[in-house]
Each structure stands twice: as C-alpha cells, then as structure tokens.
Amino acid sequence: MTRLGQIKSIIKDRISSGTLGRRSKLPSERELSELFNTTRITIKDVLVSLETEGLIYREGRKGWYVSPPRxxxxxxxxxxxxxxxxxxxxxxxxxxxxxxxxxxxxxxxxxxxxxxxxxxxxxxxxxxxxxxxxxxxxxxxxxxxxxxxxxxxxxxxxxxxxxxxxxxxxxxxxxxxxxxxxxxxxxxxxxxxxxxxxxxxxxxxxxxxxxxxxxxxxxxxxxxxxxxxxxxx
The missing domain is CATH 3.40.1410.10 (Chorismate lyase-like)
Structure with a gap:
C-alpha cells in the first residue's frame, strides 16, 4: 500500500470507529503532515480523496470536518x-x-x-x-x-x-x-x-x-x- 493509501486508511478507520465523530474538526494540514511525517502535498491529496468519497468536507477556510450521514x-x-x-x-x-x-x-x-x-x-x-x-x-x-x-x-x-x-x-x-x-x-x-x-x-x-x-x-x-x-x- 502506498503512503497515501496508508494515511487515508488510518483516517477512514478513525471515522468509521467513531473516534472522529460527525462534524468534528480534523487537525490542520500542517499538523497532519507532522503527525504522519509526510509532505503537505500528500496530506492534501488524502483529504481531497476523502472529500470525494463524502467522508469529510471543507468549511471555507476554517478547515476540514467529518461529514454527517448523507x-x-x-x-x-x-x-x-x-x-x-x-x-x-x-x-x-x-x-x-x-x-x-x-x-x-x-x-x-x-x-x-x-x-x-x-x-x-x-x-x-x-x-x-x-x-x-x-x-x-x-x-x-x-x-x-x-x-x-x-x-x-x-x-x-x-x-x-x-x-x-x-x-x-x-x-x-x-x-x-x-x-x-x-x-x-x-x-x-x-x-x-x-x-x-x-x-x-x-x-x-x-x-x-x-x-x-x-x-x-x-x-x-x-x-x-x-x-x-x-x-x-
């Protein structure tokens, strides 16, 4: 599994388990890049992929949040x-x-x-x-x-x-x-x-x-x- 896939899998697991509850705010892109010891470009790609799947959403410039059920x-x-x-x-x-x-x-x-x-x-x-x-x-x-x-x-x-x-x-x-x-x-x-x-x-x-x-x-x-x-x- 690629590094991007690994990070995405970890965040998805935290969402599905409820560790990251609905509408809870994710750490900033900078904080995530430090946490996973990777580049902000990789983190951005992960977040956009999760957004495409409907698992997270952006709130203007406030950051990323866990999506409620559709x-x-x-x-x-x-x-x-x-x-x-x-x-x-x-x-x-x-x-x-x-x-x-x-x-x-x-x-x-x-x-x-x-x-x-x-x-x-x-x-x-x-x-x-x-x-x-x-x-x-x-x-x-x-x-x-x-x-x-x-x-x-x-x-x-x-x-x-x-x-x-x-x-x-x-x-x-x-x-x-x-x-x-x-x-x-x-x-x-x-x-x-x-x-x-x-x-x-x-x-x-x-x-x-x-x-x-x-x-x-x-x-x-x-x-x-x-x-x-x-x-x-």
Missing part, C-alpha cells in the same frame, strides 16, 4: 424538503436569501424554454440540515403564471403554495444531475470556497395541462446527499 433524496418524490429530512430523523430549516424579478436569460431561459423577452421570478433559498447549510435552491417561475406570488411567505413549501393558491399540480418533471464547481454566490451561501465541488440538479416542472411552469436549480454539498430513485414514491 440524506437519501428521491428527486421523483414531491415531498417537501422539511418532511423528507424529518422522516430521516434529522432537523431541517429554510432561509430565504433573495427574491427578484428579472428578464429570463442564459440557463434560466433555456430551462424554461423562453425565447423572447419575458420576465421571471427567481427565489433563492438556503436549506439546512442539523443547522448546516447543505443546499442552495434557485426556483425560477414564469411571472405570468404566478401573479402576486411575491406577497406570500416564500420560505415555506412552494409545492403547497402552487397547489393551494394557484391550483397547479406537478404532473411531469425532467432532471439533469451533474457534478460541477461552486460559483461565487453558491460558495458564499454554503460556506464553501469558490470552485469547490458541488452536485447540481436542474429540475423542470410541468403542470397538469402539460404547460411548463417553473424550474429549479439545486446546488448540494456532495457529501450531504445520496440520490435514490424510486418511482413508487
């Missing part, structure tokens, strides 16, 4: 975020970041299939699991379909709001799921460094008459979530 997330389910998290015996909350009305452009226009000058509402929210920011969501709505929606409490379930206020039921969705790097606004919201790995999910929703009504861009900390598809839910 949340199982079925994108096909219309269960709202808080319910999904609570059913897995964890605590959830949502904070509204910004709400704005803008002209559809770029990936917003592409996802909403808008090819003319049309306004959209963009609702940006941060979602927490056990008081840790793990998800930034951008909900993009076609303005003409949602009159006066900005007057409502947008930190609550939008699925319920769409149904109870506008009579819209999501009958079809399509998804794109891919890893990417965190843009500046996502990094700021989730306590990451710009460019760190994230999992991005784009969901486009159609209401009961087949009309496209909204899209969502979800930016997840990759160590916080496991995608589990179950069409029966």
């Amino acid at each position: 949340i199982c997330y079925n994108p096909l389910s219309r269960s709202h975020f808080e319910k999904m998290v609570q059913e897995q015996h964890r605590q959830a909350r949502t904070e509204l970041v910004t709400v704005r009305t803008d002209i559809a452009y770029g990936e917003y226009a592409q996802a909403l299939e808008i090819d003319s000058l049309s306004s959209i509402h963009i609702i940006e929210r941060v979602r927490f699991i056990d008081d840790r920011a793990v998800l930034l969501v951008e909900n993009c709505l076609k303005s003409e379909l949602f009159p006066n929606i900005l007057e409502f409490d947008l930190a609550t379930s939008l699925t319920h709001l769409f149904s109870n206020t506008y009579g819209y039921q999501t009958k079809r969705s399509k998804f794109e799921v891919f890893p990417t790097s965190a843009p500046k606004h996502v990094a700021k919201a989730l306590g990451l460094s710009e460019g760190q790995p994230i999992l991005k999910i784009c969901r486009v929703n159609y209401k009961q008459d087949g009309e496209l009504m909204d899209c969502e861009f979800e930016y997840w900390r990759p160590d916080a979530v496991m995608i589990k598809i179950d069409s029966g839910e």
Whole structure:
C-alpha cells in the first residue's frame, strides 16, 4: 500500500470507529503532515480523496470536518424538503436569501424554454440540515403564471403554495444531475470556497395541462446527499 493509501486508511478507520465523530474538526494540514511525517502535498491529496468519497468536507477556510450521514433524496418524490429530512430523523430549516424579478436569460431561459423577452421570478433559498447549510435552491417561475406570488411567505413549501393558491399540480418533471464547481454566490451561501465541488440538479416542472411552469436549480454539498430513485414514491 502506498503512503497515501496508508494515511487515508488510518483516517477512514478513525471515522468509521467513531473516534472522529460527525462534524468534528480534523487537525490542520500542517499538523497532519507532522503527525504522519509526510509532505503537505500528500496530506492534501488524502483529504481531497476523502472529500470525494463524502467522508469529510471543507468549511471555507476554517478547515476540514467529518461529514454527517448523507440524506437519501428521491428527486421523483414531491415531498417537501422539511418532511423528507424529518422522516430521516434529522432537523431541517429554510432561509430565504433573495427574491427578484428579472428578464429570463442564459440557463434560466433555456430551462424554461423562453425565447423572447419575458420576465421571471427567481427565489433563492438556503436549506439546512442539523443547522448546516447543505443546499442552495434557485426556483425560477414564469411571472405570468404566478401573479402576486411575491406577497406570500416564500420560505415555506412552494409545492403547497402552487397547489393551494394557484391550483397547479406537478404532473411531469425532467432532471439533469451533474457534478460541477461552486460559483461565487453558491460558495458564499454554503460556506464553501469558490470552485469547490458541488452536485447540481436542474429540475423542470410541468403542470397538469402539460404547460411548463417553473424550474429549479439545486446546488448540494456532495457529501450531504445520496440520490435514490424510486418511482413508487
């Protein structure tokens, strides 16, 4: 086994045994390099490898921490975020970041299939699991379909709001799921460094008459979530 593999195996063993508990802070890269009598480059490679496996995560410039268990997330389910998290015996909350009305452009226009000058509402929210920011969501709505929606409490379930206020039921969705790097606004919201790995999910929703009504861009900390598809839910 290589030196990198040995160090990685030791840290993984400490995590699996509970010696390093969930969300506990790891020693600094300098301290680890001294402890294992190796270079900081080797330690960096070990930590990045463990991050890729979802065992640890970076908190901005504060350092490295042991990841809590992942949340199982079925994108096909219309269960709202808080319910999904609570059913897995964890605590959830949502904070509204910004709400704005803008002209559809770029990936917003592409996802909403808008090819003319049309306004959209963009609702940006941060979602927490056990008081840790793990998800930034951008909900993009076609303005003409949602009159006066900005007057409502947008930190609550939008699925319920769409149904109870506008009579819209999501009958079809399509998804794109891919890893990417965190843009500046996502990094700021989730306590990451710009460019760190994230999992991005784009969901486009159609209401009961087949009309496209909204899209969502979800930016997840990759160590916080496991995608589990179950069409029966």
